[in-house]
Amino acid sequence: MYAQTFQRPRSFYGQFDRKPGDHLTTHYCPGCGHGNIHKIVAEAIDDFGAQDRTVFVSPVGCSVFAYYYFDVGNLQVAHGRAPAVATAVKRALPDSLVISYQGDGDLAAIGGNEILHAANRGEDITVIFVNNAIYGMTGGQMAPTSLIGMKTTTTPMGRVVANDGFPVRVAELLSTLEGPTYIERVALYDNKTRAKARKAIRKALQNQIEGRGFSLVEVLSPCPTGWGVTPVDSLKWIEENMLPNFPLGVFKDKSAEREHRTHRRQAIAIQDVPGILGLNGNAGNERSAGILAGGPRTSCPPNVDYRLKIAGFGGQGLLFLGRLLAEAGMRQNLHVSWLPSYGPEMRGGTANCHVNISTTEIGSPLVSAPTVLIAMNKPSLDKFENEVVGGGLIIYDSSLIDHPPARSDVEVIALPATEMADKIGSAKSANMVALGALIGKTNMLDKDALLHVVRSMTKKVALLDLNLRAVESGFEFARANAAEESLWGV
Amino acid sequence: MTKELIKGNEAVIKAALLAGCKSFYGYPITPASEIAEAAAKYFPLAGGTFLQAESEVASINMVYGAASVGERTMTASSGPGLSLMQEGISYLAGSELPCVIVDIMRGGPGLGNIAPEQSDYHQIVKGGGHGNYHTIVLAPNSCQEMCDLTLLAFEMADRFRNPAIVLADGFIGQMMEPVEFPTKAIEPEPKSWAVRGDAETRKNLITSIYISAEELEQHVLKLEKKYLQANSREEMYELYRTDDADLVVVGYGIVSRILKAAVDQAREQGIRVGLFRPITLWPFPYRELSVLAQWAEQFLVVELSNGQMIEDVRLAIEGERPVRFYSRVGGMVPTTEELLRQIIKASEEKDVRANLSKTQEFLWAV
Ligand SMILES: Cc1ncc(C[n+]2csc(CCOP(=O)(O)OP(=O)(O)O)c2C)c(N)n1
Ligand code: SF4
Numbered sequence: 057m058y059a060q061t062f063q064r065p066r067s068f069y070g071q072f073d074r075k076p077g078d079h080l081t082t083h084y085c086p087g088c089g090h091g092n093i094h095k096i097v098a099e100a101i102d103d104f105g106a107q108d109r110t111v112f113v114s115p116v117g118c119s120v121f122a123y124y125y126f127d128v129g130n131l132q133v134a135h136g137r138a139p140a141v142a143t144a145v146k147r148a149l150p151d152s153l154v155i156s157y158q159g160d161g162d163l164a165a166i167g168g169n170e171i172l173h174a175a176n177r178g179e180d181i182t183v184i185f186v187n188n189a190i191y192g193m194t195g196g197q198m199a200p201t202s203l204i205g206m207k208t209t210t211t212p213m214g215r216v217v218a219n220d221g222f223p224v225r226v227a228e229l230l231s232t233l234e235g236p237t238y239i240e241r242v243a244l245y246d247n248k249t250r251a252k253a254r255k256a257i258r259k260a261l262q263n264q265i266e267g268r269g270f271s272l273v274e275v276l277s278p279c280p281t282g283w284g285v286t287p288v289d290s291l292k293w294i295e296e297n298m299l300p301n302f303p304l305g306v307f308k309d310k311s312a313e314r315e316h317r318t319h320r321r322q323a324i325a326i327q328d329v330p331g332i333l334g335l336n337g338n339a340g341n342e343r344s345a346g347i348l349a350g351g352p353r354t355s356c357p358p359n360v361d362y363r364l365k366i367a368g369f370g371g372q373g374l375l376f377l378g379r380l381l382a383e384a385g386m387r388q389n390l391h392v393s394w395l396p397s398y399g400p401e402m403r404g405g406t407a408n409c410h411v412n413i414s415t416t417e418i419g420s421p422l423v424s425a426p427t428v429l430i431a432m433n434k435p436s437l438d439k440f441e442n443e444v445v446g447g448g449l450i451i452y453d454s455s456l457i458d459h460p461p462a463r464s465d466v467e468v469i470a471l472p473a474t475e476m477a478d479k480i481g482s483a484k485s486a487n488m489v490a491l492g493a494l495i496g497k498t499n500m501l502d503k504d505a506l507l508h509v510v511r512s513m514t515k516k517v518a519l520l521d522l523n524l525r526a527v528e529s530g531f532e533f534a535r536a537n538a539a540e541e542s543l544w545g546v
Numbered sequence: 547m548t549k550e551l552i553k554g555n556e557a558v559i560k561a562a563l564l565a566g567c568k569s570f571y572g573y574p575i576t577p578a579s580e581i582a583e584a585a586a587k588y589f590p591l592a593g594g595t596f597l598q599a600e601s602e603v604a605s606i607n608m609v610y611g612a613a614s615v616g617e618r619t620m621t622a623s624s625g626p627g628l629s630l631m632q633e634g635i636s637y638l639a640g641s642e643l644p645c646v647i648v649d650i651m652r653g654g655p656g657l658g659n660i661a662p663e664q665s666d667y668h669q670i671v672k673g674g675g676h677g678n679y680h681t682i683v684l685a686p687n688s689c690q691e692m693c694d695l696t697l698l699a700f701e702m703a704d705r706f707r708n709p710a711i712v713l714a715d716g717f718i719g720q721m722m723e724p725v726e727f728p729t730k731a732i733e734p735e736p737k738s739w740a741v742r743g744d745a746e747t748r749k750n751l752i753t754s755i756y757i758s759a760e761e762l763e764q765h766v767l768k769l770e771k772k773y774l775q776a777n778s779r780e781e782m783y784e785l786y787r788t789d790d791a792d793l794v795v796v797g798y799g800i801v802s803r804i805l806k807a808a809v810d811q812a813r814e815q816g817i818r819v820g821l822f823r824p825i826t827l828w829p830f831p832y833r834e835l836s837v838l839a840q841w842a843e844q845f846l847v848v849e850l851s852n853g854q855m856i857e858d859v860r861l862a863i864e865g866e867r868p869v870r871f872y873s874r875v876g877g878m879v880p881t882t883e884e885l886l887r888q889i890i891k892a893s894e895e896k897d898v899r900a901n902l903s904k905t906q907e908f909l910w911a912v
Contacts, residue, residue, distance in 0.1 A: 108744055129748055132641075144607075148612055148617050170600070321568075321594060329731035333727070396720060419804050421721045
């Protein structure tokens with residue numbers, strides 16, 4: 057008769073086979089609150105019919121062995137990180153019931169950041185926060201929730217505010233955030249408070265089942281061993297010592313007004329992924345639509361090996377110029393590489409990139425000895441002029457740089473790029489003028505193929521015509537320049 | 547043939563999605579941020595999750611959660627972030643969870659700088675976390691390999707139920723090169739061990755705790771067996787002009803490319819030099835390298851660190867041959883000419899052990 061009064065929850069194992077040694081009793085101390093809370097949680101899982109859907113996440117603390125007891129999917133995870141783990145589980149399995157079960161050291165000390173941000177994101181998970189004001193598992197050290205004056209193994213003279221700070225009130229703290237849906241603090245010291253705790257935990261789980269977002273229940277829970285009191289006295293201890301510091305109650309409840317807080321991924325068939333990434337022809341991705349052939353490089357020399365450094369102000373479009381070159385080179389079946397200056401270096405207002413275009417495989421993407429330097433401002437010319445190899449080429453923007461390079465062993469084109477671009481319609485196209493001049497001078501790439509790339513890579517339609525004309529004008533400039541030179545040569 | 551001019555960092559993400567990766571959890575850091583940015587753009591479109599975590603500690607534990615449910619998942623960072631992830635990586639290995647982690651190395655120690663270095667070798671290849679575990683480590687040297695080795699990393703991670711790390715540097719991550727992507731995406735095999743929040747997987751457990759000494763010993767031995775298996779079959783490397791080489795230069799990642807160019811130039815001068823490039827850094831291709839020691843008279847290791855991989859090269863050579871070392875650090879990257887000079891110098895010094903200072907002698911580990 058008597059045996060029937062205690063009905064074991066189905067989601068709680070009757071025999072603890074995962075536990076080494078004795079399979080019939082739990083590993084918890086007599087009077088420990090964890091057992092009570094486990095039972096409440098397991099009963100709620102049963103009642104919601106959620107046993108098969110539940111993923112129980114237990115980080116490190118006395119409850120690290122929760123998987124001995126809960127007959128649900130179990131993850132044992134790192135100290136403090138359960139909310140991060142639970143976040144990813146819930147994102148992957150939106151229909152599961154994800155429970156993060158944490159102690160006070162775990163949640164309020166080492167895992168402070170993870171709980172803060174899971175709460176702030178309003179993750180649709182349920183957190184059971186077991187506040188026993190001490191580190192149970194490691195043998196009774198101070199927790200962030202330990203009371204002022206409380207003796208622990210690491211506060212042998214009692215917790216001193218000046219040294220250890222104040223007890224952290226997690227429920228209140230997290231309630232200041234917009235993200236959480238429901239936060240309540242309950243306790244376990246008599247039937248009345250236990251009933252309240254049961255109600256709160258059920259609500260926190262129900263919220264998740266209904267997709268209402270982040271719920272956390274803080275449970276003031278006895279740790280007779282850590283506190284050095286009997287199980288019976290530990291109940292009184294909660295009432296007398298913890299309640300004044302940790303008032304019970306609902307700190308936040310937006311359960312009624314919050315819905316559809318569960319993240320759901322778009323349903324995408326795996327065979328559609330390449331198209332989404334622009335990796336097949338039919339996704340309207342113009343790059344793949346046959347343009348790549350690029351055409352034969354009939355009008356260009358068969359072997360090229362260009363190492364370019366392109367430098368100037370940030371905003372002059374010089375990284376883009378480099379990319380156009382590399383893209384055009386690639387489409388003409390050459391080996392190419394493009395390397396930007398990156399990070400804070402960009403913030404100083406200068407920008408440069410290194411481009412290799414070659415018939416042979418490219419070693420270092422870093423251009424330390426350029427065969428071509430395009431310098432679009434004075435600091436760049438001053439900085440890189442001497443790196444150019446003998447017999448190399450320097451193209452510089454003579455509208456912005458008032459004196460030519462000092463080098464006499466390189467070819468130099470003084471290109472009034474900014475002025476020319478300005479005349480065409482916008483000084484912004486100076487980079488395109490330089491590009492045209494480079495091709496006009498070196499014939500390294502087929503001009504038509506290059507124009508094709510300019511067309512496909514200029515995002516703003518309004519700029520396209522301008523860009524094309526700028527390339528042409530640079531090209532003509534270089535050709536005229538060359539003709540003039542050859543006249544001089546006569 | 548579809549080629550795309552793309553950054554190494556972005557190629558990683560396209561490859562990951564083609565490998566059927568479902569989630570990316572990460573925290574920004576130069577020079578790896580474009581990986582997170584590309585993930586933010588593509589993962590939601592492709593039916594996955596992108597989440598910017600509150601720290602690398604959180605990222606790696608989110609990865610732990612995603613891996614636990616059996617989906618392909620990943621994160622990416624650079625040195626300081628990887629340092630923070632080490633506890634999580636140890637847990638992943640202990641719990642036998644597959645995932646892919648990308649490290650785009652920058653200069654250190656401390657905040658160092660954001661320029662390329664190879665100074666994470668120790669923490670990545672030797673396992674910066676606690677306990678008896680290894681991670682699979684793949685070292686790409688081009689944007690194409692950022693794609694190919696990311697695909698391989700997912701495959702190997704699943705096969706070994708272990709984290710796999712793609713170890714690249716700031717240059718490989720930041721540069722753009724033509725990449726040919728596969729045009730089909732993979733649907734990964736379902737994992738019977740995962741916890742998927744359903745009846746079928748309810749009894750499954752993901753854990754790294756084995757409280758009894760006997761059990762933990764068994765667990766560690768089981769892991770070790772796996773690692774031995776990887777060690778005997780999975781090594782990858784590239785040999786370049788080593789058949790008749792008197793001198794073998796050894797480098798991985800960006801360094802291997804500069805070395806290759808220098809080898810070509812040295813060969814033009816009649817120097818018999820070849821390149822050995824480890825592609826898997828764990829397992830390290832010890833055997834293949836030791837074979838070269840049968841005829842190569844000396845070795846020259848070049849790294850962007852002050853001597854980390856060289857320890858594995860020495861282990862492979864087992865004192866049979868002198869191992870020289872050349873390095874640049876702090877974000878300085880040697881030029882082809884600079885490495886050519888090192889090759890010439892090595893080949894000219896016939897009696898390689900003559901005229902050595904004590905410290906050099908030590909470095910040579912003769
Ligand atoms: C990174 C790390 N640091 C420290 C520990 C040791 N440790 C295990 S549990 C614990 C505190 C547990 O206290 P609490 O979270 O309050 O749970 P309780 O045991 O009281 O239920 C500590 C410090 C650990 N496992 N991992
Ligand atoms: S030490 Fe405290 S929290 Fe841990 S099992 Fe014992 S009573 Fe429970």
